[in-house]
Every structure is written in structure tokens, then in C-alpha cells.
Amino acid sequence: MNMPPKPTEWHVGIVGYGEVGRILAEDLRAQGVSVSACDLKLGTPEEAALIAHAARHRVGLTDSHAALARSADLVISSVTASQTVTVARACAPGVQARAFFLDMNSASPGAKCEAAACIDRAGGRYVEGAVMTSVLPYRSGVPLLLGGPHAAALLAPLKALGFAPSVADIRLGIASATKMCRSVMIKGLEAMVIESLTAARHYGVEDAVLASLQETFPGIDWEAQASYFFQRVVQHGRRRSEEMYEVAKTVREARLDPFSAWGTAERQAWMADLADAGVFGERADPRFGRFGHWSQAADRILAHRPLLTKEPA
Template sequence: MSEVPQAFGRIALIGYGEVGRILAEDLRTQGLAVAAHDLKLQQPAQAAAPQAHAQEHGVQLHAQAAGAVAGADLVISAVTASQAVAVAEAAAPHLQAGAVFIDMNSASPGAKQRAAGVVDAAGGRYVEGAVMTSVPPYRIRVPLLLGGPHAAAVVAPLNALGFAAKLADERLGVASATKMCRSVMIKGLEAMVIESLSTARHYGVEDAVIASLYETFPGIDWEKQAAYFFQRVIEHGRRRAEEVREVAQTVREAGLQPWSASGTAERQAWVADLADAGVFGQRGEAGFARSADWRTEADRLLAAVAQERQR
């Protein structure tokens, strides 16, 4: 099998949502050839946005994963957590020998190990990737932990492209375990803040609760943090719910019952259902999930709950 290249020339993105588009933009500014595939391209009602973005930034779109990965020496999988193994299975037969496949999905260590088996058996080089915080503020320089036997060899070539990658461990599962355990806390905090402050808003005690939080944790701007949490869950609750279900599976793989993670997944999915129903405004509206005051979104949420009770 060929050595890992010192530089990547042709790059394929599997998943052309928020993360995929950000990576495409930053890679294309360097003049790199970028191809992409997303399941939404097979759905006419959802294909327009990715097609317009790809045309603007010079990304070659493919309706099937096979077309996107053919000839690529670097493939980046950035899809919803539940599709991590399926994407590896779809892409693996079409990888050129020695191609690096970076799985950036928020999947459990067990899922990553299954995906690695598929890719490596097909002659590719599977690298586990764990994105350690939200991508938009950092873009391509988002902190990225790499794992697996091929990981050390790709750190330098990736960082040459602008990534902020570092080796977690040569054992598969360590990087994703780090990510998943962090998500128990971070995604759980998102769900708890939405649940706590929405309930406080209902009882008219939100200012007292916020004041108490400031007193206990003075280093956090709770007003700003709450607005950010509401915004991110309203926009990406579906994806977050899938991730936290993988988090729950990670906890199970450790032999524990994922009581907290399971509840977090349900809360995130519930908010996503409300968003899909238009409770927070239609997607694309200027005000959608962009309120500087979390109270606006909490009021919308509570109004939807009240309406449901009256049915």
C-alpha cells in the first residue's frame, strides 16, 4: 500500500451541511480541488441550497458517494452521527488505494471501530477524528483529535491545509471517547439550560435564577450563554440529538446506564421537532434562532406547549 501523501491534492467531502460547507470554503480558498456528496442532493426540494453554495465556491457535487470519492487522496466524512458507519460502507468500495478517510462524525468508539474495519479492508486508511467544539467560530481550525494507526502520519499534512489537528492515540476509540464524554457535559448543559430557564420563565423567576447562576459561576455570562444555547439547539437539535444518542451508546459500552445522556437526547430532539413545526419561525427568516435574548425563544417554546395542552 502507498505511503500517506505529504500533501493532499484532491479532497472529497461526504456531507455538505454546515460543517462540510465551511470546510469546502476554506479548502477552496487555497485552490484545492474539492468534490462533495450529500444525500440532500437526491431530494429536489432540499438540493437547491447546496447546489448554489457549490457553484459559488467551485465545488464539484455528486449525487452518489462513489463519484465524490473516486480519485480523492483525502476523504472527510461529516454527516449525522447515525450515518457514520453507513457512509464508510458506501464510500469504501470506491476509495483509491491508500486514500485517507477521516471520520469526523460524533459517533461512539464502537461505531468508529466498525467504520475503520470497513475502510481499511477496502484498502483505505481510516483515521478517527473528534471535533472538540463548535465548528463555526473556528472554521477549519476547530480543535480536532485524531486516532488510529494511521493518525500520526496525517497530522502534518492536515495542518498544512489549515486544520488544528493533533494526535490523541494510535488506538481507535480514544479520540471519540474523549469527544463523547465531553458531550455528556456540553450537550447536557444545553438541554438543562433550556429546560431550567424555560421553566423559570413560566413561573416568572428567570431573573432570580440567572442572578443565582451568576453568583455560583461568576465566570460565565449566563445571558449570553443561554442565548447561544437556545440558538444552537433550535438550529441543530436534530443533529445534536443523534450525537447524544451516540453519547448514550458510548456510556453503555462502558457498562453504565446513560440516564443523563438519554434525557439530553430527548430534550434536544423535542426542540428540533418544535423548530421543524415552525414554532421559532421559518428557516431562512432573519429572526430564526437569532434572538439576542433567550427569553424570546423561551416564550415561543412555552406558547407551543400551552397550545398543545389546549388540544
């Protein structure tokens, strides 16, 4: 495969046309980069929003992973964690020799190595990418750790395309391990805040709990932080839970029991189930995002307890 010398002349294929995929597509198209995308929602009743966005930004759509890879100089995989290996397998038959495959999914080191084997056997160049914080407000400039034997070769092209990468290690799994171990803390804190403040709300002690947290950690605005945590988990709990199950795998791969990671995954999934059931609705309080103050979400959780959990014996 003869790749164009300038990365801005590459054709980029994006697998996963959700929030992150659409942001990447917008930023690449703003530079005039040719982009196509593939998503499992194409061909389903949920495809309308994807088609409308693609039309606005002149992004080509296909329902075939292999066809997408066949035309791409760079494939970016940005799907839910559980689909990491599945996407690599689906793309592999179409991956062109020497084409890059950037895996930005939040998956365990073991899953990354398995995905890499699929792409490498097909003659492509697999690079793991670990997104180290929320994509917004950074967009395509979000800090990105690269890993694997082809990471250095992709570093400059990604910078030319507007990304903010750095090479973590030539060994596969190191970048992913960094991301996963960070998530034990970050996603775990989300789950703990939701559990702590919802229970505190039940007992009527939330003001005392927040005051104590503020005294212990004065650098954090706990009211605003709690509302942000509730909002993010209500909005993205399913994706977060899948990531945390991968985090649990990462901890197990280190031969440790993932007590915290597994509990966080379960809490995130539980919140996602509530959101899917319409428990939270949408809020318009501009101070705390569209889901409102954390206490509003906590009250809705408490109101639905009889439908969700069994009382302890």
C-alpha cells in the first residue's frame, strides 16, 4: 500500500460513530481530511442521527467493517470496551498492508494484545491508544498515550492530524494498563460519590457529609463535583460500566482480586439500567448540566428503590 506522504491527504476510517467518533470526524473534516465511518446502529431505527450528522460533515457511511478498512490509510476504533477484539477481527480482512489501526478503546492489556494479533496477521500496523481524560473539552486534542512497536511511526502523523499523542512504550499493553489503573480511581470515585450521597440523602445527612468532605479535601467543590459525577454516569453509565469490567480484567491479569473495580462496574451498570428505564429524565439547570443537581438524581434513585433492590435479610 502506498500511503499519501501528508497525513492530511490520508483517508481515515472511524469505527464507532458515537459521541467520540463524531467529534473526531468533525475535527478531521475541518482540516479537509477524507473520512468514512462505520457503526452497528446503521440499518437500525437509531441510524437517523448518524446519517444526519454524516451528511452535515460530508462523512461517508458504510455498514461493513472490512469495506471501511479496505479504503483507509488509518482506521480508528472507538467503540465500547466489549467490542474491542470483535472490531479488530471484523476489520482485519480489509486492512491494507502497512495501514495503521489506532485502537482508542478502553480495554484491558490482554484484549489489546488479542486485537493487535488480528491486525498484524492481516499486514496492518496496530497501535494502542489510551485516552487519558474526558474527550470534552479537548476534542481530538485529548491526551493520548500510544503503545506498541508501531507507536513511534504514528506519532508525527497523528500530531499533523490535530491529535495530542505521546508514546508510552513499544510494548503492547503498557498504555492500556496506565489508563485502566487510573480508571480504578476515577470511575471508582464516581461510584463512591453516587453511593455515599444517595444513602446520605436517605438519612438526611447529606449536608454534614458534604461539609466533612469539604474540610478533608478543601480543593474540591464537592457540590459541583458530585453533580458532574451523577451527570456523567447517568449519561454514559453503560460505556463506563463496560470499561470497568475491562479494568477488572486488567487487575485480574495482575493476579489481584478486582474488588473495587468490579463493584464500580456493577454500580455504573446499575445506573445505566436506571437511565435506560427513564428514571432520571432530563434537567435544564444550567449550573449542573442537563441532568440537574445531584440531589435530583439521588431522589429519583430513592423513589425507585422498591423496584430495584431486595431489602437485606
